[in-house]
Amino acid sequence: MTIEEVMVTGEWVRRGGTPAAPSKGRLRPLGLKEVTLRPGFWQQRQRISRENSLDHIEHWLTRAGWLGNFDQAAVRQGREFSDSEIYKYLEALAWANDPALEDRFQAIVARVSAAQDPDGYLNTNFGRPGQAPRYSDLEWGHELYCFGHLIQAGVARARAHGRDELVEVAIRAADHVCDVFGPGGIESVCGHAEIEPALAELYRVTGDRRYLDQARLFIERRGHQVLGDIEFGRSYFQDDVPIRDARVLRGHAVRATYLASGAVDVAVETGDEELLDAVAGQWAEAVARRTYLTGGMGSRHQDEAFGEDWMLSPDRSYSETCAGVGSIMLAWRLLLARGEARYADLIERTLFNVIAASPADDGRRFFYTNTLHQRVPGHEPPADQLVPRAASSLRAPWFAVSCCPTNLARTFAGLAGYLATADDDGLQLHQYTAASIDTGDIAVEVDTDYPADGRITVRVTRAPETPWTLTLRVPHWAGGATLDGEPVAPGYARVRRRFTAGESVTLDLAVRPRLTFPDPRIDGVRGCVAVERGPVVYCLESVDLGDVDFDTVHIDPSSPLTDRDGAVIVNGHAGATADGAWPYGGRPDGEGAAVEIPLHPYHRWARRGPSTMRVWVPATTD
C-alpha cells in the first residue's frame, strides 16, 4: 500500500498516527504504534510528560482561565493566543491516545465545539460583544494561528484515533478559513505562521485539495508586505521577502520555523522543487550561521528572533523552547523529503540540548528560554506563580505566554514518530534510544544506553525473505564510528542483505568527551571552547566549583578530558583577574591558580538549585 492510498483511509489509525505524513518524499514516517520507546533517556521523559505534565497543564489552563474562555459566560482571560494552548494540549492528548485520558479529552472538545460559531469561526478573543471584530488585527491577533493549532489537533486526532467531534470542529474551521481567506477573500496572512502546515496536514488527512491550495496561497502571499509594518520590522513575521527569495531563516524564530515547515509541506505535496530548494537553503544558512551549539535558535530577547549571522552571544541567547520544537518540525519534514542525515543530526542535537533541557525532572516546571550562559543565580519562582516569559534562570511552572509546556507535551507525545522511517528498500534509524520497531514486514529491537554509551545494537526479530537495507545514521560528530567492527563515516551507514530473525547489527559511536571550537566569526564565543560528549553539550555550573571565581575560569585546551561520575573533568585555571576602576586598558596577564573543572550535561543544568552556568568556557591561549 502506497502512502497515497493510506492517506485518506483509516490506515494511519491502525498505525497510531504520526506527526507529519507527507504523501511523497524520500522517506516515509512510521506510526506511533509502530515504534515503541523502551526504558531509557527518552522513554523516561515521555513518561514524565504523560504522567505529570498533562495534569499540570490542564490545572493551569483551568486556573488561568484560558479554558474557561470557551464558555460563553466567562470574562475572557489571558493573551490573544491563549486558545492555542488548549489546542496544543488536545494535540498532546490525541497523540498520547490513552483510553485513560479519553474522558478528559472529550470534555474539553465539547467546550471547544460549543464555542464554535455556525460558520466555523472560533476564537474567544474576537467577534463577541465588546471584542474587536474578526480579523481586525491580522498582525497580532493570532486568529489564524489559533485555527492552525486547532486543525493540527484535529489532524492528530484523525490520524491517531479516527474522525470524531474534534476533527469535525477542525474541518469546519478550515472550511471557514478557506471561505474567508481564499480567492476573492481577504488577501492577507496571519502575523504568526501555523495555519500553513496545519492546512497542508489536513489535506493529507482528508484528501480535500482546497486545504492544500489555501496553504499554498498563504505561503505565496507572505513576503509581499501584506501585513502592516511593526516596530520590529516585517521580517519579524517573515513578510519582508517572499519565501522563494529569502536567503536565510529570520525574524521571530517560532514563526520562521513554522512557516518554513508549512512551505516544505506545500512544496512536497505540489511537487514544487524550487520552493523546497529555497527552504532547504534557508535552513542550511540558518544552521551554519544562526544556530547555537545546543541546536537552539533565536538570539534576540526583544522580538524572540533570529539574530543576524554570527550573532550568537551565549549570555543573550534566547533559544526559545518552542523554537526548538519548530526547528524539529522543520528538520523532520526536510528529512522526510530529502533523506539527508544533516537534518536528523540537528534534530538529535535539539532534542538532547533544548527539548531535554526545558522541563524539570518532575515535568511541572519549564524553561521558556534556554540560555547558554547564566551570569547570576536565579530565584526559583513559587510553584503557584505565573511568571513572565523571558525568565532564563530557573524553570517556572507557568508563564503569561505559556507556549512551551503544551508544545513540549505534544512533542513528547509524538516523540516515537521521529526515531525511524521506512522506504521501499527498508528501514532507517535516525535517533537512538531503546525501542521496539515493527512495521509489519520488518521488526527490530534497538538496544542501547545511548547517549551515556555509544553502542547501539539492532536485533532483527522479523524480516522478509528478500534482501533489504537497514540504514543507521552516523552522527556528524562521530568520527571513528564502526558498524560491526568496520569503520563507517558520518552520514548514513547501510547494511543491505537478507536478514534472519535473531541476528544483530552493532553500531559503535565514539561517545567520549571532546573539545569543540567555534567558527572564529562567532564573536560571542571567541577564545572559548565547549565540551561535548556524543550528542550532549556539557556546561560548567557554579555549584560544582566551590569557592573558585566562576567569572575567571578558563580551560587548558591541551588538558585531557576524562569521564567521572557522569561529569567530564578538564584542567584549567581561575582567579587571575581583579577589579580595576575601568575594565579596559593594557594587555592582561597571569593565568591564576590551577583548578579541576567538572562539566555536566547542559540539559541537566539548574536542577540543583540556583547557580551560574556557562556552555562556552574561555580557553587558555597557547
Place this chain on the structure above:
Amino acid sequence: MTIEEVMVTGEWVRRGGTPAAPSKGRLRPLGLKEVTLRPGFWQQRQRISRENSLDHIEHWLTRAGWLGNFDQAAVRQGREFSDSEIYKYLEALAWANDPALEDRFQAIVARVSAAQDPDGYLNTNFGRPGQAPRYSDLEWGHELYCFGHLIQAGVARARAHGRDELVEVAIRAADHVCDVFGPGGIESVCGHAEIEPALAELYRVTGDRRYLDQARLFIERRGHQVLGDIEFGRSYFQDDVPIRDARVLRGHAVRATYLASGAVDVAVETGDEELLDAVAGQWAEAVARRTYLTGGMGSRHQDEAFGEDWMLSPDRSYSETCAGVGSIMLAWRLLLARGEARYADLIERTLFNVIAASPADDGRRFFYTNTLHQRVPGHEPPADQLVPRAASSLRAPWFAVSCCPTNLARTFAGLAGYLATADDDGLQLHQYTAASIDTGDIAVEVDTDYPADGRITVRVTRAPETPWTLTLRVPHWAGGATLDGEPVAPGYARVRRRFTAGESVTLDLAVRPRLTFPDPRIDGVRGCVAVERGPVVYCLESVDLGDVDFDTVHIDPSSPLTDRDGAVIVNGHAGATADGAWPYGGRPDGEGAAVEIPLHPYHRWARRGPSTMRVWVPATTD
C-alpha cells in the same frame, strides 16, 4: 559670595545659569556666561544643535501632535510621556537663552500654562474626559516623570533668565506634587525617576525646603516595592532594593542614572554622606563592570537596561543616547560633590563617544542606540518618517519614543557648564576644547585643537594678586603627559602660584593611537582589541575595507599604529574562514591574507552611508 548666598538670588541669572547648582560640595559649577566655547570640536556641535536641531525638534513636536496635545481641542497623540519632550525642548531653549528664540519659547509656554489645571496638575494623558484618572498607573504613566522635566525646564529658565511664566508653572506643578505625594498623601513613586533631581534643583532655585524634603521622600520610598511588579522585574525602575542598600546601578539605564542623580542632589543638600557613598559606590561598580568602552550604558534591548556584570556584547549593545545624558548628569554631580578626576574621565569618554556619536552632521537625525558592532548595513529612513526607537544602523529623524533629540539639545545648550569649576583655591579645567573662561576674579583662554591634538595651552588673562591654583585634569588614559614639560600623572595636575596676565601653562597629553585590551571577564569581546586615540574610541567600517571579508578581519596586536588622514592604520589579516555546514568543531587554523586596516573615530560612523562596523576587532593570537 558663597554658593548659599547666590542660590536663591539673581546671581545665577547674571552668570547665565548652570545645569546643576548644588549649595555644597567640593567644587562649584560655573555659569553658562562664564564659559564660552570657541571654534572647535564642541562649539561646532553646539552650533549645529542650536541652528538646526531646535528647528527640527519643534517641527516634529508639532507634526507628531505632541505639542498640540496641550491644546484642549486636540485628540491626544503620542506615547504617555510625550509631554516631557516639550519640556526638554523648553529646557534647551532656556539654556540657549537666545533673544532670537524668545518668542518661540513664550508661545509654547503659553500653551503649556493654559493646559495646567488650577490645582497645578498638568498632563495631557490623564485626568481629562475619556482618559484614565490621575495617578492610576504610576508604573507606566510617567506623570511625575513629566512633571520632573517640566520643573527642570522651569529651573533652567529661572537660572538662565529669572522668574517668569514657565517658572510659575513649574512651581505650581511642584506644589501639586508635594500636596499629593507628600506626608499623608500617595505613598509611592513614579516608574521613571526624574522628579527627584528636578525637585532638588527647584529647592536650590527657590530655597523652599519642601521640595527637597519631597525629593528625599521619593528617594527613600523607592526600593521598597511600592510599585507593582512588572515583566522586567522591579529592578527595571529601581524599586527592587532601597538605594542605600544597592550594590550597583541596574535596571533601565536612563531611570537608574536619573534616580542616582537625584539621590546625589538630596545627599549633598542634606549632608547625607551615607547616601552619597552608596551612590558613588554603585557608580564605581557600574563603571568597572557594566559600561562599554564608549562610556555607553545599557546592554539589553528588551528593557533598555543595564545587563549583569560583564554582559557587554558589542553586537547587542543598546547604549541609549539618553543613558549617556543620564550618565553625564550623574558623573557631573559626583564630580562637584567629590572633586575626583574619574568622574570627569567618564564624562569625557561619554561626550566624545556617545553624545558626539548620536547626531548626524546636520543635527536633524539621531541614533537612539549606539551599538558597538553593526553586523548588517542599515537603510537610511526617509527624512519625513518616524521610526521605532531601537534602530541602530542609521540615524533617524524622529522616533515613536523620541527622547534623544530633546535630551541632546538640552545637553548641547548647557555644554559649556561641564568644562570647568571653581573652588576657594582657584579654577579647575575638566574638559578640553577651545574656550574663554571668566569667573570675574580669574579669566583664562584655553587654546587647543583637542582631541585631534593633545596640546592644551591655558593663557591667564586676568588673575588676582594673590596665589591661586590652576588645576588641569590629566585623563586616565594619558600616561606620559607633561605640564610645562614636567611629567604629570593621570588625575589632577595643579599649578599653585601667583599668575600674571598673559602667562601660559601648557599641558601636553599623549594623544596618539593606542591598542586597548578588555578585562578577560567581558565575554563579548574576548580575544579582541580596540583602537583609541586620546579620548576618542575608533572603529572599523566596511566602507573602508573594499572587498575584504569584514567578518574575518583580525588585527595583529604587534603591528605599529599610525595616524594617516584622520584614520589610524594597523596591520592584520582577513579571509581565513569559510562556511561549513555546522560552525562548531575542530580548532580553526590559518590567518588569511595580510590587510591594512584603517579605523576612524567611532563618533563618525555611518556618516558615509550604510556600512557594517565594529569597535572591537579580533586580534591575532600570538
